[in-house]
Amino acid sequence: MVIKKKKSIREQVYDYLKDEIVNGRIKEGSRIVEEEFAEKLNISRTPLREALRMLELEGLVEAREKGGVTVPKTTKKDVEEVVKIRIALETVIFEELFQKVTEDNIKELEENIAKADAIVYDEARCLEVFRYFSEFNKILYAISDLPRVIHLINNLNLYLKKFRKISAENNERRLSAHADHMKIVELIKNGKKHEAIEINKKHLLEAKDFLIKQVES
Template sequence: MQKIEKAVSYKEKVYRELKTAIISQRIKAGEILNERKLAEKLGISRTPVREAIQQLANEKWVIIEPYRGAYVYELTEKDIIEVFQVRLALECLAIELIVNKISEEDIEKLKDIFRKQEKLKEKYKAEEFIEVDREFHTFIANHSENTILIDMLNELGDIIRRLGVQAVQDKKRFMETLDEHIAIIDALSMKDEAKAVEAMKYHITKTRDNIYNRYIENKES
């Protein structure tokens, strides 16, 4: 007899819905989260909405201020720099850990993920692209078999997705990302550690620069 799984609470459902909307930018940075309106829209009481907003505030996705209420936290220049400092170090380390043990079967799986991304050129959707992008990077991280590295990247995962959606709003960056991913795959297939690390470093740095430049442009506009 299988264990009966605990039903997902309304609070958890609201939390996931709001967090997903923030990551995908359907709810923008600085936007007010009106407890009453959200409860009406979702067809539930205000209590689980209030609890979900509080959880998001605890995780720094939302700020709660007296007289203003709850609003979506806007990532700062410092946040962007720090996230990418850590991401760059971890993802390059992941490459170093897998390059000499990655199998031909693993390379084919990476190519399958790449082909899924490439198909999205036909109907360009940033959110879908980022989901497959995360699959690509998670595959590499998981094959490092370093649990601390994997946990740290998972911890950063949602912030990286939120920033990534911003990066690939520009279709030019979308196409560049495809080129950078295939360069990583090619270097791994040759088991060329220096080239693979450089390809990953270039990819993460280009992503960081694109996001940072968009951040500065938005601040100045």
């Protein structure tokens, strides 16, 4: 980790640990040993403890009864709760975007779909496809212009980000998600809000079922 002057050490340690956890480089069930990480990052334990407290508030680490912290394992209940909340929040997004969407927005969505469509069958480029999927969601969120809702969704997605690579590499899941995105754009173009909300709900419920299988495997 390179220490930068524009952020406090605590904030930089927080950013570093958060990235390591959500990308699965610090594994679920792992114990974060203060002495080990302080030495690794060449910092004192104080900013490390402060960063860990911030992560604990977000649910990304848990304090142990006998001291220290661990990275909790994702459970079926976690997945179900996250997806249930995301369905509710994205319904708010869709309600708003149908009032604000423009021809330029639709063109941007169609360009995203075209880029994904060109490579969606190429398994070697699955992670690139997934980046287009993430961009698709960002475009939808931006149209809604609801920054607080978007912030909540982005925080929720952190809990499941570690499964992103597995989801992208699954051929059936990747193609199904792409088909859903194409349907959503067509429904937005035709002003069919309720149908678009239902397709998005189906999309998220299918993602939930897939993720639960990964958690329980």
